[in-house]
Amino acid sequence: MSDSVLSIEDLSVRLPVGADRARALANVSLSVSANEILCVVGESGSGKSVMANAIMRLLPPEVRIETGHIMFERSDLCAASLAEMRHVRGKGISMIFQEPMTALNPLRTIGDQVGEMFSVHTDLSKADIQKKVKGLLADVRIPDPDGAARAYPHELSGGQRQRAMIAMALALDPKLLIADEPTTALDVTTQAQILKLIRDLQRRRNTAVLFITHDFGVVAEIADRVVVMQRGVVVEQGPAAAVLSHPQHAYTRQLIAAVPPLQAPPPRPLASENILTLSGVSKTYRSGGFLGRGARVTAAVKDVSLVLPKGATLGIIGESGSGKSTLARCIVRLIDPDQGAIMLDGKNWAAMSHRDVRRETRHIQMVFQDPFASLNPRRKAAELVAQGPIVHGMPRAEAIAEARKLFALVGLDPAAGDRFPHEFSGGQRQRIGLARALALKPDVLVADEPVSALDVSVQAQVLRLLAELRAQLGLSIVFITHDLRVAAQICDLVAVMKDGAIVEHGPTHEVFGSPRHPYTQALLASIPGGDFMRHRVAAGA
Amino acid sequence: MDALKRYFRSPAAVAGLILLMVVIAMAISAGWLYPRDPLALAGRPLLWPFSNPRFPLGTDNSGRDIAAQIFYGARISLLIGGVATAIAIAIGILVGAFAGYYGGWIDNVLMRITEAFQTLPNFLLLLVLVAVFGSTLTTVTIAVGVVSWPAPARLTRAEFLSLRNREFVQAGRTLGLRDLQLILGEILPNALPPVVVYASVVMAVAILLESALAFLHLSDPNVASWGNLIGLGRDVLRVQWYVSAIPGVAILVTVLAVSLVGQGLNDALNPRLKSR
Numbered sequence: 001m002s003d004s005v006l007s008i009e010d011l012s013v014r015l016p017v018g019a020d021r022a023r024a025l026a027n028v029s030l031s032v033s034a035n036e037i038l039c040v041v042g043e044s045g046s047g048k049s050v051m052a053n054a055i056m057r058l059l060p061p062e063v064r065i066e067t068g069h070i071m072f073e074r075s076d077l078c079a080a081s082l083a084e085m086r087h088v089r090g091k092g093i094s095m096i097f098q099e100p101m102t103a104l105n106p107l108r109t110i111g112d113q114v115g116e117m118f119s120v121h122t123d124l125s126k127a128d129i130q131k132k133v134k135g136l137l138a139d140v141r142i143p144d145p146d147g148a149a150r151a152y153p154h155e156l157s158g159g160q161r162q163r164a165m166i167a168m169a170l171a172l173d174p175k176l177l178i179a180d181e182p183t184t185a186l187d188v189t190t191q192a193q194i195l196k197l198i199r200d201l202q203r204r205r206n207t208a209v210l211f212i213t214h215d216f217g218v219v220a221e222i223a224d225r226v227v228v229m230q231r232g233v234v235v236e237q238g239p240a241a242a243v244l245s246h247p248q249h250a251y252t253r254q255l256i257a258a259v260p261p262l263q264a265p266p267p268r269p270l271a272s273e274n275i276l277t278l279s280g281v282s283k284t285y286r287s288g289g290f291l292g293r294g295a296r297v298t299a300a301v302k303d304v305s306l307v308l309p310k311g312a313t314l315g316i317i318g319e320s321g322s323g324k325s326t327l328a329r330c331i332v333r334l335i336d337p338d339q340g341a342i343m344l345d346g347k348n349w350a351a352m353s354h355r356d357v358r359r360e361t362r363h364i365q366m367v368f369q370d371p372f373a374s375l376n377p378r379r380k381a382a383e384l385v386a387q388g389p390i391v392h393g394m395p396r397a398e399a400i401a402e403a404r405k406l407f408a409l410v411g412l413d414p415a416a417g418d419r420f421p422h423e424f425s426g427g428q429r430q431r432i433g434l435a436r437a438l439a440l441k442p443d444v445l446v447a448d449e450p451v452s453a454l455d456v457s458v459q460a461q462v463l464r465l466l467a468e469l470r471a472q473l474g475l476s477i478v479f480i481t482h483d484l485r486v487a488a489q490i491c492d493l494v495a496v497m498k499d500g501a502i503v504e505h506g507p508t509h510e511v512f513g514s515p516r517h518p519y520t521q522a523l524l525a526s527i528p529g530g531d532f533m534r535h536r537v538a539a540g541a
Numbered sequence: 542m543d544a545l546k547r548y549f550r551s552p553a554a555v556a557g558l559i560l561l562m563v564v565i566a567m568a569i570s571a572g573w574l575y576p577r578d579p580l581a582l583a584g585r586p587l588l589w590p591f592s593n594p595r596f597p598l599g600t601d602n603s604g605r606d607i608a609a610q611i612f613y614g615a616r617i618s619l620l621i622g623g624v625a626t627a628i629a630i631a632i633g634i635l636v637g638a639f640a641g642y643y644g645g646w647i648d649n650v651l652m653r654i655t656e657a658f659q660t661l662p663n664f665l666l667l668l669v670l671v672a673v674f675g676s677t678l679t680t681v682t683i684a685v686g687v688v689s690w691p692a693p694a695r696l697t698r699a700e701f702l703s704l705r706n707r708e709f710v711q712a713g714r715t716l717g718l719r720d721l722q723l724i725l726g727e728i729l730p731n732a733l734p735p736v737v738v739y740a741s742v743v744m745a746v747a748i749l750l751e752s753a754l755a756f757l758h759l760s761d762p763n764v765a766s767w768g769n770l771i772g773l774g775r776d777v778l779r780v781q782w783y784v785s786a787i788p789g790v791a792i793l794v795t796v797l798a799v800s801l802v803g804q805g806l807n808d809a810l811n812p813r814l815k816s817r
Contacts, residue, residue: 334714361716362717368711373708387718433712
């Protein structure tokens with residue numbers, strides 16, 4: 001290709017001895033042309049971030065480039081000196097990161113940090129720099145650019161911070177912009193705005209963009225061309241439309257199939273009997289202030305009333321800060337609600353003493369979000385699962401034997417019970433967490449974002465397991481998620497939460513089919529790759 | 542055991558362990574090498590080292606064998622270091638765990654008490670305790686332990702504060718675990734490594750505190766400790782400096798050994814913090 005801005009030829013990157021494989025990248029070749037967005041797609045561990053860091057020559061010292069060339073503006077970046085790289089970074093190639101909070105310096109204003117790009121690379125005067133910074137911030141459509149320039153990172157929202165990062169990255173009109181999962185940490189509505197912004201800016205400035213993501217929905221939204229990576233090898237590349245509609249490699253097909261379609265499954269008949277009833281549940285946080293004066297009051301959960309029929313799954317959907325996790329923790333009484341009643345099996349959980357909650361806790365169990373933080377690293381897997389029954393009086397040997405049976409139930413090798421949590425993968429750990437919750441034979445399972453930390457293909461497996469267990473054990477599930485696609489797959493009923501209150505609830509196919517509240521409509525419209533998925537569903541049906 | 546392998550990869554940590562082993566070996570072999578009372582008169586006073594083959598390290602102002610006192614002193618130093626550290630760490634973990642886990646007014650009360658102990662120079666407090674309760678070996682050991690607990694308490698509290706809201710602790714709570722089970726079974730094992738590492742610092746300081754007491758003739762005079770020997774040597778420091786210098790070197794080596802082992806443990810237990 002004559003107009004390629006960056007071309008990677010036969011690049012291999014070696015990992016230190018003792019890593020899970022010898023090379024992070026093996027013989028990777030690809031090129032990015034001016035005025036195109038190339039999406040690099042892969043699951044965690046596929047080597048896509050290593051590639052981005054290799055281009056910027058920001059690899060950790062023990063990881064080194066073995067063979068190959070990274071050609072940028074007719075010079076090989078693999079052979080460039082540090083001084084030459086400093087010239088390339090920021091000016092020739094710039095980068096935006098996943099987490100804008102950690103990528104920005106918390107002690108300096110946004111304007112100061114964006115302006116630094118000019119003071120380092122150009123000889124502009126202070127006044128000129130200030131003017132340029134304001135222009136840039138207006139360009140990335142931050143509301144009130146003057147105020148934003150004076151603000152510190154913590155004073156902006158996640159989306160605004162990412163806009164500031166983009167402004168910084170585009171300050172010197174780089175030839176190539178590398179975006180490493182820039183929207184993964186953002187809410188779905190913000191994500192849609194940022195994707196649109198990147199697309200617009202790229203069109204206007206003819207920048208080449210190397211966009212790294214794990215989400216085929218995002219690919220469908222933004223990509224001109226796609227490169228699919230698996231374990232450090234490029235398995236497929238081509239124009240976005242072709243790869244999405246006619247994937248050649250089995251892995252690509254598997255990844256696309258794992259993206260949940262935004263269509264509710266046919267509704268299941270629901271029991272008329274309710275197992276869990278919430279009425280008027282509220283939780284308010286007060287912070288700061290002296291003797292009640294000047295305190296900051298946050299209503300995390302406002303007057304929530306919901307019912308969960310026996311054997312059904314109720315999805316609670318909301319963006320970060322909507323209060324959905326607080327509500328989940330109120331239901332299991334990790335947090336004490338201020339008002340309202342939580343009726344389970346004829347008992348009001350909201351009014352129970354802590355001692356009674358401890359005794360009754362086997363009726364309601366929780367699965368946590370983070371498979372790495374939710375298991376005590378110093379206990380063996382079987383012990384973790386057996387812990388609950390032991391506390392409630394089962395003899396240890398019997399509990400361990402039961403735990404091994406549960407391992408088989410959640411699709412783990414029963415012999416794996418003697419291993420420690422760090423010896424399992426993320427998906428396997430989430431299965432251990434599930435087994436632990438099921439060990440007490442609960443009537444209701446509260447799952448707080450149980451698949452959000454997992455890769456899409458693993459996500460699909462865990463969701464399938466949950467659906468199977470629901471049918472097998474007659475479980476009733478409260479399923480907290482921010483991902484509407486996941487909710488559509490597994491929930492019979494959904495409730496949409498915003499700022500602590502339920503704005504809309506009802507059967508999944510009704511809420512997703514004909515949303516009534518404007519916020520629900522906005523959420524549904526923001527899902528990346530929505531059009532593509534609808535086409536796929538239509539074609540499949 | 543990865544931690545053990547990482548420990549033995551560091552030469553400084555291995556050197557520290559060898560030195561510590563030597564000190565422990567001295568303490569064990571003292572009774573066998575020097576069957577006589579180390580505080581009994583053995584020969585002419587103030588013999589220089591290497592001048593008489595019977596007393597390789599010479600004798601002190603009253604004619605007692607310095608080598609014998611060094612060997613028996615290792616017992617006392619290790620005993621005081623070990624027991625005082627155990628006392629300090631036990632109180633520290635207890636106070637820190639409760640303050641960190643419960644927070645609120647319990648934390649406030651316990652931390653104000655801790656601060657009260659911390660604002661007093663701990664050697665001054667030690668002097669007061671010894672002056673009030675007398676200077677037998679038992680009281681000195683307990684007193685050293687009692688003045689050393691605030692730092693481990695603060696460390697334990699900090700660990701508990703960061704661990705108590707982790708999801709695995711919440712998971713334990715949803716399983717119906719009692720507070721004590723959560724504190725001891727779930728949080729404490731995860732909070733322990735930095736406290737264990739800090740114990741080496743407490744032990745080194747405990748040995749030094751006892752020596753400082755003995756230097757002021759305030760430690761138990763009826764046992765052969767390194768500090769007592771330094772205190773004795775003070776009277777003849779300008780001419781027969783070796784009387785103070787030899788136990789000084791012994792203290793230096795022991796404290797160094799304990800610190801190196803502690804540093805090695807730190808690197809082995811927290812491999813990510815190790816500076817490259």
